[in-house]
Amino acid sequence: MQFNYGPIVTVMARSLTVLMLLVLTGCQPAETASSPDKAPYPVVTEALHTQPDYPISHRFVGRLxxxxxxxxxxxxxxxxxxxSVDTGELxxxxxxxxxxxxxxxxxxAEQLTANLAQIEAQQSLVDTTLQRQRTLESQGYQSQQQIDExxxxxNELAALAQQLQASLSANTIRRQKSKLTAPFDGIVSQRQLAPGQVVSPGQPVLTLVPDAQGEARIGVPVRLLSRLEGQPQFTIEVQGQPQQATLVGRSAEVNPVTRTVELRFALPPMDNLVNGDLVYLQVEERVAQPAAKVPVSALTSGLRGRWNLMVAAxxxxxxxxxxxxxxxxxxxxQYAFVSGAIADNEQxxxxxxxxxxxxxxxTPGAKE
Known part of the structure; x- marks a missing residue:
């Protein structure tokens, strides 16, 4: 007996095709039309405002x-x-x-005093002799030549006495200058010598610093000097505290190492000032280029080193x-100044x- 398998194969092939279509249909995403539309996502936005320039705050360091x-x-x-004093003493x-x-x-001084006493004794003798000779002269027993001598x-003894007196005064001055006294109230910041050492004239022995008044010296680039002209007061940070200072002068040349001009600021009287301590000055520079100010949190990294903003259009x-x-x-x-494919009032x-x-x-909305 011979069976005909043709209709059976045909039915099986059709069944397999239908099964594959059902499987493929189940793998397809549901059509948008068959699902309800999602509600817009709420976001926090700010309006962009472009300005003709933007500020850069510079912080310069100096010393007190x-x-x-x-x-x-x-x-x-x-x-x-x-x-008599040591470092740190008032x-x-x-x-x-x-x-x-x-x-x-x-x-x-003792020798000069003795010489002066000798001259004075000789002067006394000459005065007595001269008085006696004048008495004899009046009686006609003495010549004028002896009196002139x-x-x-x-006169010679008087000149010698004057010379010795001047030398004695000079000795007194040198003895006074052998004592070093403080020229003002202050603190001994450094002691350069010790007892027993030989010093030459003008060689520093001690360094004195006033205990209240200070001066800040800060280097600023030449291009920023115009920003400081006409400004009556400046805020300088000293020991972490802002202090009002007045510009009192500046150097006449550029420092060859830092390429800055040193400015001098007078500080108000303060306690616990330490000579050489660091001080800070902030100077704002305006760059003439249009830019928009945005929070740093609004920036995301893009391709090829670019940065991106998300705008609700x-x-x-x-x-x-x-x-x-x-x-x-x-x-x-906190903030960045940017330029690029943005316009005013965009969210x-x-x-x-x-x-x-x-x-x-x-759905854009403002920050609460």
Whole structure:
């Protein structure tokens, strides 16, 4: 008996085809028309405002100096006998700070005093002799020549006495200058020598710094000097605290290393000023280039080093997201100034960018 398998094969093939179609149909996404439309996603936006320029805040560092810082030393050469103060001590004007060994000066003073006493004794003798000779002259027993010699001797002794008196005064001055005194009230910031050392005239022994008045010296680039002209007061940060300062002068040349001009600012009297401490000055520079200010949170990284903003653009009575390429001109921790494919009054998304895509329908709203 011979069976005909043709109709059976045909039925099986048709069944297999239908099964494959059902499987493929189940893998297809549901049509949009068959599902209800999703509601626009709410986003926080801000309106863009382009300005003709944008600011850049510069922070320059300088050092604190005292306007009357002085390196005090002796006018004379000698051996340091004693130093009465040390680093960090507070001194008053006129207080003795150090002294030189003045043994030679005291010996010289004693010698000059003895010589002066000798001259005075000789003067007394000449005066007595001259008086006696004048009495004899009136009686006709003495010649004029002897009297003239006594007068000359008297003048010579007077000149010698005057010379010795001047030398004694000079000795007294040198002894006074052998004592180093404070020229003003202040703090000893440095001690350069110790007792027993030989010093030359003008060699620094101690460095004195006033304990209240300070001066800030800060280098600023030449291109920013015009920003400081005519400004009466400046805010300078000293020890973490803002202080009002006045510009009192500037150097006449550019520092060859930092390429800046040193400015001098007078600070108000302050406690606990430390000579050489760091101070800071902020200067704002305006860059003449149109830019829009946006929060840093509104920026996302794009292709080829570009940055993007998400803008809620009007479309069919609603809003959809559009990605715009921008260039960051300047930024800080909170805001950035950008330029690019943006326009005034466009609504830029400033929060929640990680859950958004271009072309998504959104509802813009202000930040609460």
């Amino acid at each position: 100096y005292s306007s009357t810082t002085s390196q005090v030393g002796f006018e004379l050469a000698g051996v340091v006998d004693a130093i 001194v008053k004007q006129g207080q003795e700070l150090a002294r030189l060994d003045d043994a030679l000066l005291r010996s010289e 006594l007068l000359s001797q008297q 009007p479309a069919d009575g609603g809003y959809v997201l559009e990605r715009r390429d921008v260039t960051i001109l300047h930024s800080d921790d 830029v998304v400033v929060m929640g960018l990680q859950s958004l895509v271009s072309g998504q329908a959104v």
